[in-house]
Amino acid sequence: LELLAVNGPHSILIDTLQDDLQVPLYQESADPYPPSVARQISHEILPAWKMSSFSALVHSAIGNSAGYSHQVPDIEKITSDATPVIELESFPKGAASGDFFHAVFENIDFTGTDEDITNQVNLRFNRFGFTDDALAILAQNSVRQVIETPLETENETEPGIRPQAFKLKDIKDSQRLNELAFTFPVQSLDVPKLVRALDLSNQGFGSSGYLNQLSLLNIPKLTGYLKGFIDLIIQHDGRYYIIDYKSNYLGSTYGCYSKKNMKQAMADHHYYLQYHIYLLALHRYLSHRIKKYNYATHFGGIFYLFIRGMHPSFGSKYGVFYDRPPENLIRTLSENL
Numbered sequence: 001l002e003l004l005a006v007n008g009p010h011s012i013l014i015d016t017l018q019d020d021l022q023v024p025l026y027q028e029s030a031d032p033y034p035p036s037v038a039r040q041i042s043h044e045i046l047p048a049w050k051m052s053s054f055s056a057l058v059h060s061a062i063g064n065s066a067g068y069s070h071q072v073p074d075i076e077k078i079t080s081d082a083t084p085v086i087e088l089e090s091f092p093k094g095a096a097s098g099d100f101f102h103a104v105f106e107n108i109d110f111t112g113t114d115e116d117i118t119n120q121v122n123l124r125f126n127r128f129g130f131t132d133d134a135l136a137i138l139a140q141n142s143v144r145q146v147i148e149t150p151l152e153t154e155n156e157t158e159p160g161i162r163p164q165a166f167k168l169k170d171i172k173d174s175q176r177l178n179e180l181a182f183t184f185p186v187q188s189l190d191v192p193k194l195v196r197a198l199d200l201s202n203q204g205f206g207s208s209g210y211l212n213q214l215s216l217l218n219i220p221k222l223t224g225y226l227k228g229f230i231d232l233i234i235q236h237d238g239r240y241y242i243i244d245y246k247s248n249y250l251g252s253t254y255g256c257y258s259k260k261n262m263k264q265a266m267a268d269h270h271y272y273l274q275y276h277i278y279l280l281a282l283h284r285y286l287s288h289r290i291k292k293y294n295y296a297t298h299f300g301g302i303f304y305l306f307i308r309g310m311h312p313s314f315g316s317k318y319g320v321f322y323d324r325p326p327e328n329l330i331r332t333l334s335e336n337l
Contacts (some may be wrong), residue, residue: 001308002014006167026251027102049223050223050225051225053226053227054270054274054277057219057222058219060169077198082255083253083254083255083314083318086257086308087136087141087145087308088138088139088308090308091135091139091142092135096243097128097130097247098246099126099128100124100125100127101139101142101247101307102231104124104229105180106231107120107124110169110170110171110176111171111173114140114144114227117140117246121139131261141235142308142310145311145312146305146310148166148167148168150167150315150321151322152164152165152315152322153301164237168238171234175234176232176234177233178231179230180230181227181228181229182227182282183226184284185225186222186223186226186337187223188337189221189226190219190222190261191217191219194214196332197276197332197333198211198273199211200270200328201325203272205213210267210272213267213274213329214273217270224279228278230242230286231243231244232244232245233282234323237300238298239297239298240298240299240300241302241303242279242301242303244278244305245305246265246276248265250262250306251307254314254319255318258320262304262309262321263289265306266321275302275304279330280330286298296327300325302322302324304321304322305321306321
């Protein structure tokens with residue numbers, strides 16, 4: 001202590017305590033203060049704004065919905081016709097398979113050679129936990145079949161819009177955006193507004209029962225931002241398309257991937273809601289990027305590709321879901337969210 005005092009002569013003082021000191025250095029108060037206790041919150045505190053996504057909305061809604069259970073397709077009840085067994089019947093099901101095929105489609109050159117597909121599949125095969133060489137061959141064949149399947153824009157309802165038919169094989173790297181990230185503001189998103197907007201859809205959601213299914217989702221009102229990633233945006237013949245890859249298993253034959261069965265899967269997993277969010281994001285993106293952007297002129301439609309059910313010999317009959325929502329639906333969504 002003395003050495004310390006020498007090193008700090010103007011800061012430290014050492015003094016000797018006298019033995020005859022009568023007053024103790026510290027006395028505990030006879031009436032101490034009561035311990036501090038935090039006040040209890042008596043009402044819910046809602047955030048001024050938050051960040052959310054399609055997945056977060058649906059998952060939180062399912063968790064908060066009393067009496068509502070998310071439907072999962074009953075494979076035994078899915079109808080099919082006398083069609084061959086799908087190429088990927090023996091390929092594993094689950095999230096790893098979906099992530100694997102997404103990674104392959106994201107990185108291959110659609111216009112490339114068969115060798116390029118083989119290399120991309122082999123490069124990622126082990127990374128997702130697959131080791132069977134026979135499964136790698138199945139994956140290679142399936143990827144080729146998907147990119148060579150004609151994508152037909154059937155059910156066009158707006159006058160003056162001619163149907164298109166093209167293949168991913170036709171799309172150059174310069175005509176595609178992979179995993180397009182988006183974040184856009186929403187002033188007030190709730191289920192009634194979504195129901196009113198989707199009631200304008202080409203798909204006839206009211207008569208199909210999907211609007212009732214959507215209305216059962218107890219989605220908390222959202223003010224803030226919606227974010228997400230779109231698998232693929234392509235540009236073909238001056239028009240832009242949303243592509244989403246789905247590896248859902250709907251059955252063992254190609255007939256299990258009929259329009260009827262795909263629509264059921266789209267409703268069960270709320271993919272209808274998903275692609276309307278994607279479309280709103282793309283609509284706003286293109287409106288800022290294209291001079292004199294016009295929805296009717298520049299937007300071509302949405303394809304959900306159920307890759308297990310696709311084969312060039314069937315065209316878009318199996319495994320290919322297409323929609324092009326009317327412009328007033330998108331305008332309603334954009335103006336009310």
